[in-house]
Amino acid sequence: MNYRRIKEKIYKWIFTVLAFSSLFFLVGIMIVLFKEGTPIFKDVGFFKFLFGTRWYPTHEPPDFGILPLILGSIWVTAGAIIVCVPLGVGSALYLNEIAGFRQRQFLKPIIELLASIPSVVYGFFGMVIVTPFLQKTFNLPTGLTALNASLILGLMATPTVCTIAEDALSYVPRSFREASFAVGANRWQTLTRVVIPAAGSGISTAIILGMSRAIGETMTVLMVAGGAAVIPKTFLGPVRPMTAAIAAEMGEAPMGGDHYHALFAIALVLFLITFVFNIIAEIISRRFRIKLGLSG
Amino acid sequence: MDNDIKMKADKINFFYGNTQALKSVDLNIFSNRVTALIGPSGCGKSTFIRLFNRMNELIAGTKLTGKIYIDGEDINSPCIEAVDIRRRVGMVFQKPNPFPKSIFDNIAYGLRVNGIKNKDFIEEKVVQTLKKAALWEEVKCRLKESALGLSGGQQQRLCIARCLAVETEVILFDEPCASLDPISTGKIEELILELKKDYTIVIVTHNMQQAARVSDYTGFFLLGELIEFGRTQDIFTAPKDKRTEAYITGRFG
Amino acid sequence: MKKDITQNIGFFLLFACIIATLFFLGTIIYFIFTRGMQIISWEFLTQPPRNAMTEGGVAPVIVGTLYLTLGAMIFAVPLGLACAIYLCEYSPKSIVVNIIRISINNLAGVPSVVFGLFGLAVFVNFLNFGVSILSGSLTLGILALPLIISASQEALLAVPHSIREASLSLGASKWETIKRIVLPTALPGILTGVILSIGRAAGETAPILFTAAAFYKRGYPKSIFSEVMALPYHIYALMTEGTHPDKQKAIAYGCSLILLFLVLFISGIAIYLRQRQRSYHG
Numbered sequence: 001m002n003y004r005r006i007k008e009k010i011y012k013w014i015f016t017v018l019a020f021s022s023l024f025f026l027v028g029i030m031i032v033l034f035k036e037g038t039p040i041f042k043d044v045g046f047f048k049f050l051f052g053t054r055w056y057p058t059h060e061p062p063d064f065g066i067l068p069l070i071l072g073s074i075w076v077t078a079g080a081i082i083v084c085v086p087l088g089v090g091s092a093l094y095l096n097e098i099a100g101f102r103q104r105q106f107l108k109p110i111i112e113l114l115a116s117i118p119s120v121v122y123g124f125f126g127m128v129i130v131t132p133f134l135q136k137t138f139n140l141p142t143g144l145t146a147l148n149a150s151l152i153l154g155l156m157a158t159p160t161v162c163t164i165a166e167d168a169l170s171y172v173p174r175s176f177r178e179a180s181f182a183v184g185a186n187r188w189q190t191l192t193r194v195v196i197p198a199a200g201s202g203i204s205t206a207i208i209l210g211m212s213r214a215i216g217e218t219m220t221v222l223m224v225a226g227g228a229a230v231i232p233k234t235f236l237g238p239v240r241p242m243t244a245a246i247a248a249e250m251g252e253a254p255m256g257g258d259h260y261h262a263l264f265a266i267a268l269v270l271f272l273i274t275f276v277f278n279i280i281a282e283i284i285s286r287r288f289r290i291k292l293g294l295s296g
Numbered sequence: 297m298d299n300d301i302k303m304k305a306d307k308i309n310f311f312y313g314n315t316q317a318l319k320s321v322d323l324n325i326f327s328n329r330v331t332a333l334i335g336p337s338g339c340g341k342s343t344f345i346r347l348f349n350r351m352n353e354l355i356a357g358t359k360l361t362g363k364i365y366i367d368g369e370d371i372n373s374p375c376i377e378a379v380d381i382r383r384r385v386g387m388v389f390q391k392p393n394p395f396p397k398s399i400f401d402n403i404a405y406g407l408r409v410n411g412i413k414n415k416d417f418i419e420e421k422v423v424q425t426l427k428k429a430a431l432w433e434e435v436k437c438r439l440k441e442s443a444l445g446l447s448g449g450q451q452q453r454l455c456i457a458r459c460l461a462v463e464t465e466v467i468l469f470d471e472p473c474a475s476l477d478p479i480s481t482g483k484i485e486e487l488i489l490e491l492k493k494d495y496t497i498v499i500v501t502h503n504m505q506q507a508a509r510v511s512d513y514t515g516f517f518l519l520g521e522l523i524e525f526g527r528t529q530d531i532f533t534a535p536k537d538k539r540t541e542a543y544i545t546g547r548f549g
Numbered sequence: 550m551k552k553d554i555t556q557n558i559g560f561f562l563l564f565a566c567i568i569a570t571l572f573f574l575g576t577i578i579y580f581i582f583t584r585g586m587q588i589i590s591w592e593f594l595t596q597p598p599r600n601a602m603t604e605g606g607v608a609p610v611i612v613g614t615l616y617l618t619l620g621a622m623i624f625a626v627p628l629g630l631a632c633a634i635y636l637c638e639y640s641p642k643s644i645v646v647n648i649i650r651i652s653i654n655n656l657a658g659v660p661s662v663v664f665g666l667f668g669l670a671v672f673v674n675f676l677n678f679g680v681s682i683l684s685g686s687l688t689l690g691i692l693a694l695p696l697i698i699s700a701s702q703e704a705l706l707a708v709p710h711s712i713r714e715a716s717l718s719l720g721a722s723k724w725e726t727i728k729r730i731v732l733p734t735a736l737p738g739i740l741t742g743v744i745l746s747i748g749r750a751a752g753e754t755a756p757i758l759f760t761a762a763a764f765y766k767r768g769y770p771k772s773i774f775s776e777v778m779a780l781p782y783h784i785y786a787l788m789t790e791g792t793h794p795d796k797q798k799a800i801a802y803g804c805s806l807i808l809l810f811l812v813l814f815i816s817g818i819a820i821y822l823r824q825r826q827r828s829y830h831g
Contacts, residue, residue, distance in 0.1 A: 004722060005377060011724040012639055019635030022628045022698070023649060025691050026656050029667045036670055087573075090566025098560055107567070109820045114574045116745070116816035118752025120781040121805050125577045127788055128798060155573050162570065188556035209658065216660025218755040219785060243662050243755070250666070250759050255674060267666045271659060278658040282651065349718060356642055383720030393711035396734050406719040409729065455715065462719055 033271055036264035040064060043258060049265065055229040055240075057249065057259045064262045066269070068231045072239035073215055073270075075232045076149040076225060080214040083154020085207055088161030092206075095162070096169040097191050108166065115159035123223030126152040131224065138236055144226035147235040152224055153214045161210040168202020168285075169195065171292055201288040205281045212277040216270060218243040242266050300327040302466060302496040303348060303385075308362035310343060310352070317343045320362075321522045323515055325466070330488060330497045332511035332528065334504060336543070339517040341500045342390075345468045348498065349385040350378045366466070383410065386464035390471045392451035394443035394458075399435050402443045402454055406462035421461055429457035430487055449480025456487065460495075467491065469499040473506065485510050504544060508532050516540045578809070585806025588799050594807075597768060603796040607804055609769050613682075613777035614811075616770060617761060618751045620686025621693055626743055628690075629697030633739075636698075637705040638727055650702070657695040662755040664692045669759045683773040685761020692756050693746040700742020704735035737826050744819035752812045754781035764790055780808040 041049060044064045052065015091111065095104050130151060131143030172195050180190040196203070226238020227248065240248075246263050253259035303325040310318035318340045325331050325348075333341040346352045347364055350371065364371050371381045394402050403422045412418060422439070426432040431453045435446070443454055452472055459467055469488070473481040488497060488510050501507050507514055508528060515525040516537075524531060524540045535541040596606030640646045668688030678684045708731050716726040732739075754762075762782035770777045787801040 004379070008722050008724055015631050015635040015639055018628055018631035019640070022632040022694055025694065026653065028671065029656070029659070029663065029691070032667050032670045033663070036666075087566050087570045090563050091570045094563040094567040098563060105824075107571075109824055111570070112820050113813060113816055116748050116752070116812055117574075117577070118754070118781055118808055118812055120752070120754045120784050121581065121809055122577070124784050124788060124801060124805050125580065128802075129576075129580055155577075158570050159574070186552055186556050188559045189552065191559070212658050216658075216662070218660065218662040219781070223785065223788065243660060246662050246666065247755055247758055250669065264666060264670070267663045271663050274658055274660055275655055278655040279651075282654065351714065351718060354714070354717065378717075379720050379722050382718050387714075387718040389711060389714065389718075391711060393709070393715045395712050395715065395730055405716070405729065406721075409716075409719065409721040409725045458715070458719065 030271070033264060033268045036261060037268040038261075038265070040258060040261040040265045044262075049262070050269070053231060055245070057253070057262060062258060064258065066242070066245075066262075066266055068229050069240055069242045069245050069266065070269070071231055072146070072225065072229075073241040073243070075146050075235070075239055076153055076221060076241055077211055077215045079146060079150020079235060080153035080157055081207070081211060083151060084157040084161050084210050084214070087154070088158045088206070088210065089165050089203055091158070091162045092165035092169060092203075093191065093196075095166050097187065097195065108163075111159045111162050115163060117156075119156065119217055119219040120223075122152050122156045123220040126220060126224035140236055142226060142238065144224055144238055145236050146225060146232055146239045149221045149225035149239070149241070150235065152220050153217055156217065156220060157210040157214050160213055161206045164206035164209055165199075165203045168199045168206060168288065171202065171289075172198045173292065198292070199288075201284045201291070205285040205288065208277050208281040208284070212274045212281070215241075215277075216243060216274050218247050222247045242270050246270075301325070302327040302366065303498075304365040305344075305347070306363045306365070308344070308347065308360070308364070310340075310347065310361075311359040312355070313357045317520050319520045321520075323522060323525060325496060325498055326513065327496050328492055328494075329512040330492050330499060330510050331513045331515065332507035333498065333500045333515045333517060334502060334507050334543075335517035337502065340520040341515075341517045342470050344517070345470060345498055345500050346387075348466065348468055349382045349387055351382075351387065353378060383462055384464055385466040385468060386459035386462065387468045387470065388452070388455050388459060388472050390474045392448055392455050392475070394446070394451050394454050396442065396444055398440050399443045399446070399454065400439040403458050403461050406458060410462060425457045425461045428460055428491075429453050430483065430490075431457055447480070449476050449483060452476060452480065452484060453487065456484075456491075460491075464495065466496045466498065469497065469501075471500050471502065473501070473503070481506070504532075516543060518543070581802060581805045581809055584799075584802040585809075588803040589806060593803055598765070598800075603791075603793045603800075607780075607783065607800065607807070609766070610778040610780055610783045610804065611807060612769055613779040614751055614781070614808075616682050616777060617685050617689055617757060617779055618747060620682060620773070621689035621750045622743070622747060624687055624690035625693040625697055625746070629694050630701050630739065632694075632698050633701035633705055634727065634732075637702055638723070638731065653695050653698050657699055660755075661692055661753050662758075664688055665756040665758055665760060667691065668756060673760055679774060680759070680761060680763070680776050681774045682761060682770055682777050685757045685777065685779075686773075688756045688760045689750045689753060692753060693750050696746040696749065697742055700745070701735070701739045704738025704742065705731060707738060708734045737822060741819045741823045741826070744815060744822070748812045748815040748819065751815065752781055752808060754785055757782055762786075780804050780811070784808065 049064055049066060051067050053067050054063035054065045055068050056063040095107055099107060126148055130148050134148055135143035176194050176198055177190055180194040221241045222244040225241055225244055227240045227244060228238040229240040232239045246266055250263055253263055301324045305321055305323045308318050308321040321344060335341050352358050395405060400422055403425055404418050407418050407421060434450060446454060473484055491497060511528045514528045514531040516523045518539055524535060524537045532544060535544060593606040595608050597609050598607060599605030636646060636650060665688060668684055672678045672684035672687050673680055712730055713726055716730045757779055761777055762779050763776035764786040766776055766778050784801050784804045787797040791797050
């Protein structure tokens, strides 16, 4: 039986080694971002990099201030939230509260499926359909604007928000609703005063994850946001969010140069932002589960 | 006591972290007899029988002192593998836990993991153990169906059969009827009485009537200590310890 | 009654939300489907591009996407599954493991362009694989890794502890229990996660932007060290480069339809599987 014992040991070792090598890659991402991103802070200075208002990486001398890019990201994300929160959460409420069992069994998978449409397809749609439409409607020099990016990103995040919010709503125990009906509340009152408060943190998790998806999205904003690295003043003008800057400029940035490091530093900022969002979402959803008595 | 000792617990102390769950327990398990362990919930009786097939090793942060012997051999000695002990000492759990496989595969599983590949032998063995577990008549036409489709009582008998197939010497029952209805419970009890001809049986229960009906020996546990151990009829008719008497007459527990 | 009027208005608004959602998303699919169908033909699917990407088909592009996705899965599935098995079955339960678990969940939400930069720095430059199928596959694989790990972990954790105990109590060893009981039981869940990540990898653009993709490459890729055309990047490139925007736009519609079909088909299988599991478990 010694053979069996050795076999057990070998398997355990194989799994340990494979697990740690995959963790090695994942930790590697953070290390690489820090290693390639931080040199720019030495040259430009951390605060000047973060809050500088001029992004002219190819000028002589270059300017590496990413505030316009950060604001670009914030604008399109905020715009996307305005689109995807009502649509996503509204749809989730409809699916969970109003739709019958069969309607829900049918619609929920469809919405989940829509969440998997690749971003480049959204970007393409934005370019060929939404852009000319906006240009004509608002009589603009170009339809590639923050508004366009917001609409497309919002639409793109809607299925994600809807799916997660609907999951949260379905965790609300039936007894909560029954208690409310028992004191004479109608379905709308039950929904607004019992179900939504109970699922509130679950719904906010959905919104945060939707935001996280919107701020990190690359292809759509690269294709439809217009790409002007200026501090945005109107939704009808072009912007250049952080992800678009990285994707558009990395091809031309010479390896190891300041521009290269600056783009990695932007990725680092982006990474930290989404990391914080995800941690917040995780904490809220953990509390939510505890509140409803579900296992963490 | 006129019987052969099959298993023996010697000065067992057991800890979950810093909490002591068992305090200096000595107990003999006799061959071809049914030994019942009774006591209120949390008294350590389940923890105790899980030591006999080394199942507590799977729980992190536990510590055992004292020795457990099977046929005079120390089961925790470093040259003995847990898998070998578990093959000799089978276990039936509180809740029926069939594998999500067919009825046939559930029984064949134990044979297959022990390296048996001969199909005819496996088939023969499955039929034989199902008959032994008094389940054959109910399932003979649906051996290929999922075991999860059986009723709770049938599932529990399947779990017993699964145990019999690996030819264990001792079967540990950890409250086997806790989740079953009275009729299924009756069938399991009959089965236990039948099985003791060939096996040594230890059963944990907090149903005292059950202990009285099926067992030859009874041990009473309270707060991690073995208060009293003896022939079942003595324990139930003339308990020596006041606490045993109080428990049996239903004053607590 | 007043409160019923509020209810009717409220319900109507919610109904409007889902209709709007389905309408807008439906519009996207409608446009891409109708315009894409105009260009898709047998030739389009099986021929290489001609005349500076303005005529001919997109076969090498489709093949490129398949290579990249396949490469990513060859790398990520065994590694991700092994990692999940280690974390669920072998690793000691400690704070460190918990932190690892949380970081993996978080990495699933890291922007894909960040993975692209990692691939550029490590595979293209540091390991000197160059812009190639290998670099792109590895980058996509790392993107898929956290998705596969967390889906597999979830599936493994859903396997009841009681049947593991049952297996061990019959004298099975740990590995035998994992191989014969835990993995088969968790398989549908693991499969769902893997298939979803295939869909994700196939549709991603940002990670291959600087690691694998070329706008134009003659013929089919010859080795894992050659650059490759891929559907998602091709759509982007057709819209932003080249000299014949109108002809390129038509081809981009075709590519979008193929990509959309591919991704929706793959994800559809996964969602169908998941739906079936849900109804099976009640």
